[in-house]
Amino acid sequence: MTNDPIPASxxxxxxxxxxxxxxxxxxxxxxxxxxxxxxxSYTLRITRTGKLILTK
Structure with a gap:
């Protein structure tokens, strides 16, 4: 994980x-x-069909 700034809302x-x-x-x-x-840590993924999955 990098120390990049959080994307703006x-x-x-x-x-x-x-x-x-x-x-x-x-x-x-x-x-x-x-x-x-x-x-x-949790992983947020974008699926091939454009859905979001959040896993631990």
């Missing part, structure tokens, strides 16, 4: 504060990205 819902990201900006190689939460 594309919008924020003012009603509830939900931040929206473009998955292709989160996963620039269009294959997979690693997300870390509390020291646990």
């Amino acid at each position: 594309i919008s924020t819902d003012p009603a509830d504060g939900t931040v929206r990201y473009d998955a292709e900006r989160l996963i620039p190689n269009k294959v997979k990205a690693e997300i870390v939460l509390n020291g646990q």
Whole structure:
């Protein structure tokens, strides 16, 4: 995992504060990205059919 800056959000819902990201900006190689939460690593993948899968 690199220390690249987090991609900028594309919008924020003012009603509830939900931040929206473009998955292709989160996963620039269009294959997979690693997300870390509390020291646990998760893999976010874009499938060949354009769906997202998050696995631990």
